[in-house]
Amino acid sequence: MKILLIHQNFPGQFKHLAPALAARGDTVVALTPKVTEPAEWRGVTVLPYTVTGSSTRGIHPWLVDFETKILRGSGCHDAALGLRDAGFFPDVIIAHHGWGESLFLKDVWPEARMGLYCELYHRSGPDQTGFDPEFPSPAPGRDALRLRMKNLNNRLHEEVMDAGISPTRFQAATYPAHYRDRITICHDGIDTVHVTPNATAKLALPNGRTLTRADEVITFINRNLEPYRGYHVFMRALPDLLRRRPEAQIVILGGDETSYGAKPPAGQTWKRIFAEEVRPAIPDNDWARVHFLGRVSYARFLAVLQVSTVHVYLTYPFVLSWSLLEAMSAGCAIVASDTAPVREVIEADRTGVLVDFFDRARLVEKTCALLDAPERGTALGRAARRFVTENYDLSGICLPRQLDWVDALARISPVRKPQD
Numbered sequence: 001m002k003i004l005l006i007h008q009n010f011p012g013q014f015k016h017l018a019p020a021l022a023a024r025g026d027t028v029v030a031l032t033p034k035v036t037e038p039a040e041w042r043g044v045t046v047l048p049y050t051v052t053g054s055s056t057r058g059i060h061p062w063l064v065d066f067e068t069k070i071l072r073g074s075g076c077h078d079a080a081l082g083l084r085d086a087g088f089f090p091d092v093i094i095a096h097h098g099w100g101e102s103l104f105l106k107d108v109w110p111e112a113r114m115g116l117y118c119e120l121y122h123r124s125g126p127d128q129t130g131f132d133p134e135f136p137s138p139a140p141g142r143d144a145l146r147l148r149m150k151n152l153n154n155r156l157h158e159e160v161m162d163a164g165i166s167p168t169r170f171q172a173a174t175y176p177a178h179y180r181d182r183i184t185i186c187h188d189g190i191d192t193v194h195v196t197p198n199a200t201a202k203l204a205l206p207n208g209r210t211l212t213r214a215d216e217v218i219t220f221i222n223r224n225l226e227p228y229r230g231y232h233v234f235m236r237a238l239p240d241l242l243r244r245r246p247e248a249q250i251v252i253l254g255g256d257e258t259s260y261g262a263k264p265p266a267g268q269t270w271k272r273i274f275a276e277e278v279r280p281a282i283p284d285n286d287w288a289r290v291h292f293l294g295r296v297s298y299a300r301f302l303a304v305l306q307v308s309t310v311h312v313y314l315t316y317p318f319v320l321s322w323s324l325l326e327a328m329s330a331g332c333a334i335v336a337s338d339t340a341p342v343r344e345v346i347e348a349d350r351t352g353v354l355v356d357f358f359d360r361a362r363l364v365e366k367t368c369a370l371l372d373a374p375e376r377g378t379a380l381g382r383a384a385r386r387f388v389t390e391n392y393d394l395s396g397i398c399l400p401r402q403l404d405w406v407d408a409l410a411r412i413s414p415v416r417k418p419q420d
Contacts (some may be wrong), residue, residue, distance in 0.1 A: 001410055012096060016191075069103065098117075169185055194302075217249050225254040228261045238290065251291050328345065
């Protein structure tokens with residue numbers, strides 16, 4: 001087949017699927033703004049598209065997001081016209097539509113089948129926009145209206161979607177029922193052969209110390225350190241954790257930007273805000289045991305998981321992080337938030353320990369209990385790894401399902417472009 005992939009940050013969620021399609025003989029082309037010149041990546045031809053223009057000054061704030069998506073969609077449309085005029089006619093288009101790139105591609109190739117990576121449909125309500133009372137919506141009575149506009153991109157893509165794929169049941173369930181009939185649930189996959197326990201793992205710290213499995217190590221990992229992923233809860237638990245565990249080393253991974261939710265006040269970062277909040281309650285010698293490593297290479301990320309004694313994962317009811325499943329695959333003993341996406345993979349007291357997202361005292365108690373019972377932590381870690389290998393293994397389960405989904409997509413009678 002001829003397959004076109006669309007992703008704002010290619011390869012993104014297609015990092016395993018794209019080369020697998022190329023390896024089996026499909027012609028695979030990707031459009032992304034991540035490159036400025038044509039490139040080859042693992043058998044995939046990667047081509048750029050350009051975004052021109054910017055948000056209109058003074059536009060209604062509810063439309064800023066959608067206007068950005070139109071700009072991306074228009075740029076991708078123009079690049080697609082060039083591909084079509086050069087003779088490229090894809091059988092299948094697979095897009096992460098979250099940034100709007102694929103809005104107008106059925107206008108270029110009406111016969112192509114459109115498969116969408118359905119990451120999230122925006123919802124309002126107490127378990128969504130009202131989940132964390134510390135960060136309330138500035139206009140909660142209007143959240144439903146604002147999010148209805150934010151879902152314009154989802155709604156317009158529904159008109160051209162032949163099939164969808166979503167990594168978890170939680171994420172698929174955010175979509176309306178008439179969407180879900182066309183969504184297959186299949187995770188991107190965890191390479192459980194590579195992400196595995198390692199009794200000899202070592203982690204060199206900036207202060208010159210090297211951590212091993214013989215050390216007591218508490219780990220916390222976010223793409224960016226921010227409230228959506230419970231950074232504020234974890235930091236506020238640190239004074240008690242450090243006091244109760246005088247030998248523990250705290251290793252924190254994550255950037256200073258904002259991936260989700262509200263941005264911090266101008267000139268600040270969430271990382272610094274909450275570090276400065278708790279610092280007066282932590283003596284200097286204890287603070288020396290807290291290690292912010294920022295963003296690291298994947299090999300270093302794995303070393304963090306492999307030396308971890310207890311791994312803490314917290315999240316709002318939102319998209320599940322790859323890092324949780326990778327921590328499970330690495331055999332970590334996990335203390336995680338008792339929120340809906342987490343409950344999909346963590347069964348309380350079998351594959352990990354669940355605590356209320358906001359209950360810092362319980363978080364400290366459960367973490368210390370696991371540190372005091374290494375045999376239990378080992379058993380939980382083994383069960384967690386077994387669960388991932390049996391349900392989320394890349395080569396044995398997820399990638400074959402993704403390839404089957406692509407083949408099934410190709411057999412569908414395509415939805416035509418919307419009527420003028």
